[in-house]
Amino acid sequence: MSSATLLTTASAHLVTVLFACCYVGSIYVSQNARLSFKPAASQARQSRYERSRDDPDVIKARLVSVSIATFICCAGVFAMMWHSLGGNMEHPSSAFDITVAHLGFKLSPIYPLLVTPLLFLGPLYGRYLAEALPLQRYWTFKHDVVFFFLSIRGIRNYIMAPITEEVVFRACVLTVYQLSGASKTRMIFLSPISFGAAHIHHAWDTYNRYGRTRTAAQRAVIGTLFQFAYTSMFGFYCAYLFLRTGSIIPPIVSHVFCNVMGIPQPGVEMSQTPNRKYAIAVAYSLGILAFVGTLGPWTYVADSLYW
Template sequence: MYRETIPLLSTTSAHLLAGLFAFTYVGSIYASKSARLRFSKRKVNLPEGQARLKLQAERWRDDPDVIKARLFAVSSATLICCMTVFIVMKNGNGDNATNVTPNAWLHLGFTWSNAWPLLITPLLYAGPLYVQFLEKTLPFQEGWDFEDDVLSRFFSIFGLRNYFVAPITEEIVFRACVLTVYHLADASQNKMIFLSPLVFGAAHVHHAWETYHRYGCTATAAKRAIISTIVQVAYTSVFGFYCCYLFLRSGSLVPPIAAHIFCNIMGVPQPTYEMSLLPHRKLSIVVAYLFGIIGFVCTLKSWSYTDRSLYWQ
C-alpha cells in the first residue's frame, strides 16, 4: 500500500532556516568591530555621480584590515550554516542518523559534476570575450601580462575576496544550504529556482547604507543608494535564479561557484561602450553577443543536467 512520505521540514521551518542563514552570513560582518565599516556623518554636497574622498578615521570596505576581518567572518558563518544543515538532518533522520554525513554532503553539493555545466557561462560571455580578443588582452595575447593580470589581480587581498572567498562562501550558504532546507521541505523545483534566490538578493540590501555615506549623506545620496540597491537586488536575484538552476540540475556546487567566479572576473557586459571603442568592429561584436545569448539558451538545459543529481530526477 502506498504511504505518503512526510517531509523532514515544514515549509515554515525552511523559510526560517533560509532567513537564519542569510542573517548569519550578513550579520557576521557586523558582529566583529574589526569587520564593521565606519563613516563620518557629515553631509557633503557633491557633483552628481561623484563619491567623496575617504577620511582618515573612516573604515571602508576596501581597507585591507576590513577585508581580512570580513573574510574570516563570512568563512566562519559559512561553517556555522553547514553545521546547522547537518544538525537538522541528524535530528530529522532518527534511526538513520548514522547515514547523515554522506547524505548531507550530497545534499550540499560537495561532489564533482561533469565539465559541460562549466562551459555555459563562458558561452554566454562570447561577446565580451570576443572584444577582449580584439583588444589582445586574453591570456597569452600581447596585451596580457602575467604579473598584472594574474598575480596582482588574483593573489592580492582584493582578489582573494572577489574571486575566491566571496563567491565560494556565498554559493555554499545561499545555494547549497538554502536549497537543501527547501528540498527537505519538499519544495517544488520552480519554487526553489525562483523564490530561494530572493534571500540572496535581500542579503545585499545592507549595501545601501554604505552607498549613502560614500556619496555624502544627502538627499541625492539617499536617492542613489535606493536606486543602486534596487538594481543590485534585481541583478543578484536574477543571477541567483541561474545559479539555483545550475545547482539543482547538476547536483553539484562546482558549476554555480565556477559561474560566480567567472562573472566576477568578467563584470557586467557593456556592449554599447565596447562598440564605441571599436566602431569598425560593431557588426562583429553584435554577432558575437547574439551568438553567446543564443548559444546560452540552446545549451542551458542539455549541458547543465547530471543524472546523479538528487534534486532533478
C-alpha cells in the same frame, strides 16, 4: 528519511532567512569588520578612523566572519539531517554523508562549466579586440593573475565571496527547500530572493560614502534595487545549475567567471572599436543562442540528487 515532511514551507522560509541573517550579520559582529565614515563636511581629508569596505583590515576581518558563518550554516544543515535520523545514528558518518550529498560537495562534469562562458561570447570577443585576453598584448601574468586574483580584494571578490555565497545561498538554502518538499520551480525562483536581499546592506555603505545627502540616498536606493534585481536573476540561474547537476562546483565557477567579466557593456565595446560593431553584435547574439541551446542538455547530470 522522508525529506518532503522534514520541514514545513513556513519553517523553510524561516531557516533561509536565518541563514541570510547569519551570513550578513557576521560582518557586523566583529568590530574590525565594521565600516566607519567621516561626516560629509570633512570628506576632503583622510582620517585614520575612516574604514571602507575595501580597507584591507576590513576585508580580512570580513573574510574570517563569513567563513565562520558559512560553517555555521552547513552545521545547521547537518543538525537537520541528524535530527531526521532520530538523533541516534547507527553509523556516526551517516548524517555527515547525507549532508555532503545534499550540499553538492562533489565534482562536476565539464560541460556545465562551459555554459556561462558561452553566454559571455560577446564580452569575450570585446576583450579579444582590446587584446586583453591571456597571452595577448595587454595581458600579463603579474597583473591579471597574481594581482587580480591574489590581492586581498581579489581573494574576496573572486575566491572567498563566490565560494561562501554559493555554499550558503545555493547549497544550504536549496537543501532546506528540498527538505520541505518544495518543487524545483519554487526552489529556483524562491531561493535567490534571500541572496538578493543579502546585498541590500550595501545601500548603507553607498549612502555614507557619498555624504549622507538626499542625492546619496537616491543613489543608494537606485543602486541597491539594480543590485537586488541582478543578483536575484543570477541566483535563478545558479539555483538551476545546482539542481540540474547536484554539485556546488558549477554555481561557484559561474559566480567566479561572472565576477571576473563584470556586467556586459556592448555599447562601450562598440564605441571603442566602431569598425567591428556589427561583429560584436553578432558575437553577443551567438552567445545568447548558444547559451539557450546548451543550458538544458549540457547541465543535465543523471545522478543529480535534486533533478
